[in-house]
Amino acid sequence: MSGNAGQGLLAAIAGRAARVGVIGLGYVGLPLAVAAAEAGFPVTGFDIDPGKIARLAAGSSYIDAVPSAALAAVRGRLSATGDFSRLADCQVIVICVPTPLDQQRAPDLSFVTDTTRTIAAHVRPGTLVVLESTTWPGTTEEVLAPILKTSGLVPGEDLFLAFSPEREDPGNAAFTTRTIPKVVAGTGAVAGDLAEAFYGAVVARVVRVHDTRTAEAVKITENIFRAVNIALVNELKLVYDAMGIDVWEVIEAAATKPFGFMPFYPGPGLGGHCIPIDPFYLTWKAREYEVPTRFIELAGEINTAMPHHVVARLREVVDAASGRGLKGGEILLVGVAYKKNVADMRESPAMKLMQLLEEAGAKVAFIDPHVPEIPPMREYGQYEKRTALDPAELAPGRFMAVLIATDHDGVDYAGLLELGCPVIDTRNAIARRGLPLTHVVKA
Known part of the structure; x- marks a missing residue:
C-alpha cells in the first residue's frame, strides 16, 4: 500500500471507522448496507425514492432478504437519506443502481453515469468508490473514471475506484450477502487492496482478480452461462x-x-x-x-x-x-x-x-x-x-x-x-x- 490517502483509508476500514455510503437501496443495495452495518461500519444508504427512506426510518423492510428484525439490529449504525450531499461524509461509496437495456436493447448506463456525477460533486479525498452494477467489461475504467476526474481528485492517489459485481439471488435461503463469495478488483493495486479490505470485513470470502475488466467479465459470464x-x-x-x-x-x-x-x-x-x-x-x-x-x-x-x-x-x-x-x-x-x-x-x-x-x-x-x-x-x-x-x-x-x-x-x-x-x-x-x-x- 502506498500513499497517505490509501494508508489512512485502509486503517479506517480495518478499524470499522470508515463511513460506508450505499447508493440504491433495492434488492442489492439494502442487503449490502445491512451486512456492512452488521460488520460494524457506520452506513448511510442513499435512494431517490422517498417511500423507501420513510420505511427504513420506521424500521420496516420492503425486501424479503432483509427482515425488519435485521434493520432493528443495526439501528444506530444504518441510516437512509435522499440528501446526496451527505456523500461527502463517506469514505467508502458503493454504487448499486440498475443497468437496464433501452428499447433497442442497447445498454442504458444513465443510472450509473448520473450517480457517478453526483459522487464527483461531493466526494472528498481518501475515498473508495466501488461499482456493483452489472455492466460490460471496461465500464469502470472507460465511463466512471473520467467522470470522477471532474471532481479534481486524482484516481489512484487521493480517489480509488474498484468494481465488485453483485451476486444476490432473491429467494435463495441457502446464501446471503455475507456468505456469497465476493469478486473484487481495483483500478490499480491500491484500489484493489482497499476493495479487498472492505469486502473482506463484510463477507466470508473475497476473490480478487487482477483488474476491473476481468471482474466485470466474471459477472457477465455467470449470467450468460445461465x-x-x-x-x-x-x-x-x-x-x-x-x-x-x-x-x-x-x-x-x-x-x-x-x-x-x-x-x-x-x-x-x-x-x-x-x-x-x-x-x-x-x-x-x-x-x-x-x-x-x-x-x-x-x-x-x-x-x-x-x-x-x-x-x-x-x-x-x-x-x-x-x-x-x-x-x-x-x-x-x-x-x-x-x-x-x-x-x-x-x-x-x-x-x-x-x-x-x-x-x-x-x-x-x-x-x-x-x-x-x-x-x-x-x-x-x-x-x-x-x-x-x-x-x-x-x-x-x-x-x-x-x-x-x-x-x-x-x-x-x-x-x-x-x-x-x-x-x-x-x-x-x-x-x-x-x-x-x-x-x-x-x-
Missing part, C-alpha cells in the same frame, strides 16, 4: 413436446448422473434484472471488436420467444376444450413475480404473458401470495396497481384456463385443479407436488 443453458432446455422442451416426451422427466433423470451434467429447467421466459439483460451488454460491447456473439444472441431469441409459445399452447388447449378462441374468456394467471417465493417483479415473463393474452382478447386475473398489487415498472405501466384476486374469489366455471407462470409454494395447487378447467403448467408445479394431471398440460 441464459444459454436455460435457452437450451427451453428449446429441448419444444422438441420433446413435439415427440410426446416430458422434458421435466428427462432433466430429472439426467441429473442423477454424478458428473458432467448440471440441471437447468425450462419456463415461460426469463425474469429478474440480470439474466434477461446482462448478456446483451456483452453482445453490444463485442461489436466494437468486430467479434460475433451468435450463441448469446440465439439464446436471447429462444428465451424471448417463450411467452409467445406458452400463449400459443394455451390457445390450442382452449380451442380443443371448448371450440372457442381466447376472446372474451377469462384466464387465471398464477404468479406474477419473476421467480418463486419472492415479490420481485423485475422483467417478469408473467407480465408479457398478461399482455399477449389481453391483446388476444382474453381477460386476465391473477393470484400471487407475494404480490397483492402490481407495482410501478419500467414497462407494462398499464398494469400498475392491478390487484390480485382473493383465493376465495376462485370458483369453478369462472375461468377458461389456468396458467401457472410462477410456482410459489404458497399456492393451493389442488384447489386450482378443482376449478375444472385446463391448467397450463409452465413450471411442472402440479407434477412436482404429486397431484393428478388429468386437466394439466405442460408448456
Whole structure:
C-alpha cells in the first residue's frame, strides 16, 4: 500500500471507522448496507425514492432478504437519506443502481453515469468508490473514471475506484450477502487492496482478480452461462413436446448422473434484472471488436420467444376444450413475480404473458401470495396497481384456463385443479407436488 490517502483509508476500514455510503437501496443495495452495518461500519444508504427512506426510518423492510428484525439490529449504525450531499461524509461509496437495456436493447448506463456525477460533486479525498452494477467489461475504467476526474481528485492517489459485481439471488435461503463469495478488483493495486479490505470485513470470502475488466467479465459470464443453458432446455422442451416426451422427466433423470451434467429447467421466459439483460451488454460491447456473439444472441431469441409459445399452447388447449378462441374468456394467471417465493417483479415473463393474452382478447386475473398489487415498472405501466384476486374469489366455471407462470409454494395447487378447467403448467408445479394431471398440460 502506498500513499497517505490509501494508508489512512485502509486503517479506517480495518478499524470499522470508515463511513460506508450505499447508493440504491433495492434488492442489492439494502442487503449490502445491512451486512456492512452488521460488520460494524457506520452506513448511510442513499435512494431517490422517498417511500423507501420513510420505511427504513420506521424500521420496516420492503425486501424479503432483509427482515425488519435485521434493520432493528443495526439501528444506530444504518441510516437512509435522499440528501446526496451527505456523500461527502463517506469514505467508502458503493454504487448499486440498475443497468437496464433501452428499447433497442442497447445498454442504458444513465443510472450509473448520473450517480457517478453526483459522487464527483461531493466526494472528498481518501475515498473508495466501488461499482456493483452489472455492466460490460471496461465500464469502470472507460465511463466512471473520467467522470470522477471532474471532481479534481486524482484516481489512484487521493480517489480509488474498484468494481465488485453483485451476486444476490432473491429467494435463495441457502446464501446471503455475507456468505456469497465476493469478486473484487481495483483500478490499480491500491484500489484493489482497499476493495479487498472492505469486502473482506463484510463477507466470508473475497476473490480478487487482477483488474476491473476481468471482474466485470466474471459477472457477465455467470449470467450468460445461465441464459444459454436455460435457452437450451427451453428449446429441448419444444422438441420433446413435439415427440410426446416430458422434458421435466428427462432433466430429472439426467441429473442423477454424478458428473458432467448440471440441471437447468425450462419456463415461460426469463425474469429478474440480470439474466434477461446482462448478456446483451456483452453482445453490444463485442461489436466494437468486430467479434460475433451468435450463441448469446440465439439464446436471447429462444428465451424471448417463450411467452409467445406458452400463449400459443394455451390457445390450442382452449380451442380443443371448448371450440372457442381466447376472446372474451377469462384466464387465471398464477404468479406474477419473476421467480418463486419472492415479490420481485423485475422483467417478469408473467407480465408479457398478461399482455399477449389481453391483446388476444382474453381477460386476465391473477393470484400471487407475494404480490397483492402490481407495482410501478419500467414497462407494462398499464398494469400498475392491478390487484390480485382473493383465493376465495376462485370458483369453478369462472375461468377458461389456468396458467401457472410462477410456482410459489404458497399456492393451493389442488384447489386450482378443482376449478375444472385446463391448467397450463409452465413450471411442472402440479407434477412436482404429486397431484393428478388429468386437466394439466405442460408448456
